Amino acid sequence: MIASLRNVLLSSAPPLPGHDDEESKGQFSLSRNDFLRMAAAGAVAAGMSGKAMAAGATGAVPPVTDIDLLYDAWQQRFNDADLDGLVDLYMEDVAYINSDGVLMTGRDKVREDFAGLLSIKPTIVLGNRKHYVYRDVALTTNHWRMNFTNPDGAMQEMTGGGIEVMTRDPRDGGWRYIIDDASRSAS
Incomplete structure (x- = not known):
């Protein structure tokens, strides 16, 4: 072009x-x-939209400003193994509990955890999504199903749930996780 x-x-x-x-x-x-x-x-x-063009010029990921699209963005970035895009959905000082129940604080720990997980090329589907918004804070829940291939070639499926707290980031208006607990069933 x-x-x-x-x-x-x-x-x-x-x-x-x-x-x-x-x-x-x-x-x-x-x-x-x-x-x-x-x-x-x-x-x-x-x-490219104006926001995407601006983000592309700086190397940043466009923020998700519509909370109804946040789970879609998270799922898409996870399934695309877009580590930078996925980590951008978290606040810098996030409290993150991985699916093994280990509490990690900060984006760097989230990046480490997802880098290991994404290396096995999993796919995830987030279902039964709900969110309850109060001003710039939201409580959300979901059920997830993740598929991946074991080192021996066998297909595996894991299921679980997530309970998260999100906030609207005042810097760019994007919704981001401040607490993400992927270790329990969201019933």
Whole structure:
């Protein structure tokens, strides 16, 4: 796409000021506004929203601002083995209890736990999702089913539940876990 845009610009650009056509062939002048419009058009053509474009420019993951989509985002990122995207759904000082009942504090511990888990290439389905919102805090529950292949090649299934507390992050408006207990059944 970039090469196509460059070719269009080269073929339609006027000569640089103070240069004849032959001397400035293959060169063009582009204002900052023209460049930004062109970048925005390219991003739209690539299917990126303004927030995603901004996040892509900084390397950050776009926040999930609709709590109804948070479990979908978590499940998708987990199943895609998107470790950065998954960890971004947690506050920096999160209290995380993994499926073995081990309490871990902070994103770094969440990253370590998920890195090990994602290495076996599991898939998860989050069902029976519920959330109760009070201002910028939510209590959520779910049941999950995870499938993975053992080292001997046998398919395994684990089931469980999660009880979480989420908050809206004041920095970007995204919902993030502040307490995540994946060690119990959410009945």
